[in-house]
Amino acid sequence: MSSTIPRLEIDGLTVAFGGLTALDDVSFTVGEAETVALIGPNGAGKTTVFNAVCALLRPRSGTIRINGEPAPSSTTGLSARKVSRTLQGLGLFESMSVVENLLVPLSSLDLGAEQRLGKARRTLARLGLAEHARSPVASLPYPERKRVALARALVTDPRLLLLDEPAGGLGSEDIDALAETVRGLAGQGCSVLLVEHHVDFVMEVADRVVVLDFGRVVACGTPDEVRHDPAVEAAYLGLEAAA
Numbered sequence: 001m002s003s004t005i006p007r008l009e010i011d012g013l014t015v016a017f018g019g020l021t022a023l024d025d026v027s028f029t030v031g032e033a034e035t036v037a038l039i040g041p042n043g044a045g046k047t048t049v050f051n052a053v054c055a056l057l058r059p060r061s062g063t064i065r066i067n068g069e070p071a072p073s074s075t076t077g078l079s080a081r082k083v084s085r086t087l088q089g090l091g092l093f094e095s096m097s098v099v100e101n102l103l104v105p106l107s108s109l110d111l112g113a114e115q116r117l118g119k120a121r122r123t124l125a126r127l128g129l130a131e132h133a134r135s136p137v138a139s140l141p142y143p144e145r146k147r148v149a150l151a152r153a154l155v156t157d158p159r160l161l162l163l164d165e166p167a168g169g170l171g172s173e174d175i176d177a178l179a180e181t182v183r184g185l186a187g188q189g190c191s192v193l194l195v196e197h198h199v200d201f202v203m204e205v206a207d208r209v210v211v212l213d214f215g216r217v218v219a220c221g222t223p224d225e226v227r228h229d230p231a232v233e234a235a236y237l238g239l240e241a242a243a
C-alpha cells in the first residue's frame, strides 16, 4: 500500500505551548492511498498534529514532509500541494447554498465556471447530496451539514485528506455511510489522516493506527495490533471501557 515516498512524513515533531509540551518527538508516516488514524485521550495532541501539518503553528523541532518535500510554511500553500482538511466545527458558510460552499475552494483552481460547477455537482452526487445542492446549508440537519463539509474537502481531489472527528455526532447509519466513503478514497489514490474518538469506526476504516498519549506516540500498528496493545488499553481504550 505504501510507496517509498510517504504522502505525509512526520519526523521528531515537538510542539510546545509555553511550558506545556503538547507533542514530544512524534514520528509517523501516511503512505500513498493509506488511511492512518490518530487516536488518544483528550489533550493527547491529536489536533496539534493537524495544526502543525496545516502550518497553523510553528513546531519547536522536527520536520513535516508532504510527498517528500517540506510542508508549506503557511496554510495558503496547502491547496497547491493537494492537501484538504475538515474541521470539528465544520466551518461552512451557513447562509450560502451547498453547491456555493463547494465552489469556494474551487475558485483557486484554474478552471472555467462550467467545469467548477460540474466538479461540485459530481462530488455532491458521490456523497448523496445532489438533491440538496441549492439548499442553504443552515437548513440541513447536522449529518447532512457534516457531509457537505466532507464534500467541500473532497471537491478539489486532494491527495492527502485530514479528517478531524468525522464520525462525531453521527448515528450508526451515517457512520456506516461515512466508513464506505472513507474506504473508497484509497481507490482514488487519496491518503487519509484521521483524528477520531469513535474507536469502532477507526478500527473499520484505518490501515494503521497511531496512538498518542501526553504528546508521545505510545503505539503504532494495524487496528488488530493496536487493539491488543497493553499500552493502548492503559492510555485510551481501557479508559473508554471503564467510562
Ligand SMILES: Nc1ncnc2c1ncn2[C@@H]1O[C@H](COP(=O)(O)OP(=O)(O)OP(=O)(O)O)[C@@H](O)[C@H]1O
Residues within 6 Å of the ligand: 017, 020, 022, 040, 041, 042, 043, 044, 045, 046, 047, 048, 049
Ligand atoms: N493554542 C494552545 N495554547 C495552549 N495550549 C494548547 C493550545 N492548543 C492545545 N493546547 C494544549 O496542548 C495539549 C494537546 O491539545 P490537543 O488539542 O492537540 O489535544 P487533542 O488530542 O486534540 O484533544 P481532544 O481530543 O480533546 O481534541 C492539551 O494539553 C491542550 O490543552
